[in-house]
Amino acid sequence: MTALSSENSYQYQLHQTNQPLDGNCLLFLIILGKTLLSIFTLGMKRKNTYQNFMEYFCISLAFIDLLLLASISIISYFRDFVLLGMRFTKYHICLFTQIISCTYGFLHYPVFSIACVDYCLNFCKATKLQFKCQKLFYIFIVILIWMSTLAYVLGDPAMYPHLEAQHGYSYQCPFYSSEQGYWLSCAMVMVLCVAFLISCSEVITLVQGMRITSYMNETILYFPFSSQASYTVNTKKTLLPKFIICFLGTWLPFVFLQVIILLLKVQIPAYIEMNVPWLYFVNSFLIATIYWFNCHKLNLRDSVLTVDPFVNWKCCFVPFTIRNLEHIEKPISITIC
Structure with a gap:
């Protein structure tokens, strides 16, 4: 992934300055709008509901969107800086968003399946865990599904074409569209x-x-x-x-x-x-x-x-x-x- 970043970073910056409209600004506005919508939706839900897997996953999704928004904001502000020995440029805005996009694209079926199993078990009262144990269990499952999906996206060579700028010279940053969704x-x-x-x-x-x-x-x-x-x-x-x-x-x-x-x-x-x-x-x-x-x-x-x-x-x-x-x-x- 480091080699991919260094290979395309210069090409991306070379053509980024010639764009009539800053795509990073548009991307920032989209992620900002999505994050605000997530927070608004979480705030509007009924409070007297039982804890379940989908609830924790929705909170984690809003948190990941917030992290992506913060990353885009920091890179856009500093433009070119070194952190922990790694150089970050405006190209990484595209790269990080592509990685998140691919990760999101593989989550539809697993989340749907796990939520279905969770409701079936709760309905049949097959699980009788205490509230704290059940909460920790949901947090563990959410972290596990995020880490495993991210590891698959970064570790599968077949995903590399989705994480590159189109033909290396595209003015736009291509993003993965999920067939699962x-x-x-x-x-x-x-x-x-x-x-x-x-x-x-x-x-x-x-x-x-x-x-x-x-x-x-x-x-x-x-x-x-x-x-x-x-x-x-x-x-x-x-x-x-x-x-x-x-x-x-x-x-x-x-x-x-x-x-x-x-x-x-x-x-x-x-x-x-x-x-x-x-x-x-x-x-x-x-x-x-x-x-x-x-x-x-x-x-x-x-x-x-x-x-x-x-x-x-x-x-x-x-x-x-x-x-x-x-x-x-x-x-x-x-x-x-």
Whole structure:
């Protein structure tokens, strides 16, 4: 990697001065915007949620973005300096961002898989670790996945072409676009479309009779279709349209954005594509999937219903547990027609 840096640094600086627009400035603004968006998203999430792997990984992603932003800022300010015997120039802004971009590009499948296993184990209560032990375990897994992916990117010779300036003389710094992110988004959008088509009529009926009310000091969506008072729900057909409404009620703009990106086949650099809002979108999708497959084991009092930082899935089960809720709680809004 040192040889690669010294070989291309001079060529990169030679043509960097002739650029009509400073690409490093644009890159700085993009990373700054992404970092602020990550901090805003982490601050907006619900606080009364249980710790899970995805939560810790989102925090680590925001931290890595902050480190990249700091590195770009320092190199842009000093331009040419030596630290610990290594010379840093403006070329390293491109190099570091390429390394981060390649690392992000290989994280989609592992993060999705680990989060899925984590939710399955927590739902089945297969792990009974204490809070501190569970926290340390999540931190260890997050560090392990970052270190192993970074080691793969830096150690695989096949990745070197992605870490070089295009043809050595390009005015722009090329970045790696992840196929993992594209296919994962495609799969989730396809599942959502199929689920919506299967329960389209039920979704429309529920939306027409849906109300916004309060329950246990929380604002929820109330579906006024009562059932026998029971703390268990064992019908996937009944829950599917409610899950769709709750999920799309939170993530509909993000779903539209994913559809546009997939239809236009937009090549997004991996350092932008892997972001905290997208991870929380995946998180809600995973939680809804786990809940739906295990709906016969769920109940309103179960602590697993509090793991989503943005979607309140409890509102899907209120009509099954409380009869005539409209006589107990005063609706906040009128019926949605």
